[in-house]
Amino acid sequence: MLHALTIDVEDWPQSSLNHDLPITERAVHNTRTMLEIFRRHQTHGTFFILGLLAEKFPDLVREIAADGHEIGSHGYSHKAVFQIGPDAFRDEIKRSVGLLEDISGQPVRGYRAPDFSITEESLWALDILAEEGLEYDSSIFPVRMRRYGIDDVPRHMYRLDNGLIEIPMSTVVMGGRRWPVAGGGYLRLLPWALTRLAIRRLESEQIPTIVYLHPYEVDPAEFREIDHPVSMKTRLTQGLNRRHIAGRLDRMLSQFRFGSVAQVLAETSPETLTAATSPVAAG
Numbered sequence: 027m028l029h030a031l032t033i034d035v036e037d038w039p040q041s042s043l044n045h046d047l048p049i050t051e052r053a054v055h056n057t058r059t060m061l062e063i064f065r066r067h068q069t070h071g072t073f074f075i076l077g078l079l080a081e082k083f084p085d086l087v088r089e090i091a092a093d094g095h096e097i098g099s100h101g102y103s104h105k106a107v108f109q110i111g112p113d114a115f116r117d118e119i120k121r122s123v124g125l126l127e128d129i130s131g132q133p134v135r136g137y138r139a140p141d142f143s144i145t146e147e148s149l150w151a152l153d154i155l156a157e158e159g160l161e162y163d164s165s166i167f168p169v170r171m172r173r174y175g176i177d178d179v180p181r182h183m184y185r186l187d188n189g190l191i192e193i194p195m196s197t198v199v200m201g202g203r204r205w206p207v208a209g210g211g212y213l214r215l216l217p218w219a220l221t222r223l224a225i226r227r228l229e230s231e232q233i234p235t236i237v238y239l240h241p242y243e244v245d246p247a248e249f250r251e252i253d254h255p256v257s258m259k260t261r262l263t264q265g266l267n268r269r270h271i272a273g274r275l276d277r278m279l280s281q282f283r284f285g286s287v288a289q290v291l292a293e294t295s296p297e298t299l300t301a302a303t304s305p306v307a308a309g
Contacts, residue, residue, distance in 0.1 A: 028285050029285075030193070030237065030289075031070075031237050031284040032071060032073075032138070032239075033074065033240070034100055034239070035053070035074065035086075035090075035100065036053065036076045037242070038053075038240070041076070041104045041140065045103055049082045052245065052248065053241055056244055057086060057090070059272070061090065063275050067276070069284050070096070072095065073090050073095050073097055073098065074100040074136070074164075077101060077102030080129055087129045087130050091129075096132075096286035096289075098134060098164075099119065099126060099136070100122070100137075100140065101137075102117075102118040102125075105140065106140060107143040108143050108144075108148040119137070120158065123158070134160070136161065136162045136163065136164060137164070138163070138164045138165050138238075141173065142165055142167050144166055145174055145176060146176055152186060155190055161190070162191040162287065164193035164236065166179060166192055166194050167197075167206065168180065168195070168204060169206055181197055182233045183299060185300055193287055196208045196209065198227050207220075207225075208221055208235050208237045209237055209238035211264075213237070213239065213243075213274065214267040222277075222278075225278075235282075239275075242268075249265045
């Protein structure tokens with residue numbers, strides 16, 4: 027089975043501490059570290075790139091595209107969808123998609139919301155994405171979390187009534203509950219053996235795993251060198267086990283087949299997507 031490798035290209039201080047902070051060269055260096063890992067494994071993925079970062083470092087966008095990766099939008103400012111409202115959201119989509127297409131020379135088909143912020147209170151965003159010509163969204167976590175998630179939507183890919191395809195983040199069911207796996211902090215904090223078991227479980231259900239990472243997760247030195255005050259709790263939740271991510275990526279890409287979201291969709295039966303209509307009512 028082909029699984030999806032997805033990268034949310036952003037800079038940790040700007041995305042997590044203060045949206046008014048400048049995007050730094052550190053994000054470029056970390057992204058290039060990931061690109062080198064993918065080159066070694068001859069693996070392509072989908073890079074959801076923040077508009078502010080693309081604007082400041084267009085050569086990085088060109089490098090990602092030149093390596094054969096799919097370019098997607100991560101919005102423009104990294105502000106949560108449910109905080110900015112429909113008008114500002116539409117503006118961010120137009121601005122980021124136009125910028126990424128101009129720089130990369132390839133069409134932008136997909137979108138991922140900052141912090142998975144398409145939730146029950148911002149489902150209107152799915153209609154705007156369809157109206158603006160996007161083909162798929164990968165923003166919904168099908169499990170209730172403190173800041174995000176919708177717990178009564180399908181765990182597999184599905185097509186909405188507006189034609190948009192939703193690519194939900196990966197979860198497995200254990201003990202009657204859904205558990206997030208194979209991305210971000212879950213990939214860092216859980217032992218590799220559990221992540222591997224979760225991917226095998228998803229394969230047995232014929233559900234492609236949607237792995238997501240950020241470039242800063244291969245940067246174990248960031249919190250030792252950062253100039254901004256960061257609480258110990260944040261240092262632990264955001265920094266613990268970063269030193270293991272490069273090795274885990276090597277293992278994962280050696281043991282499983284990975285590609286971009288576009289490649290996964292190309293191997294997915296359209297009839298399956300049509301049959302899997304979501305109970306989510308966009309709008």
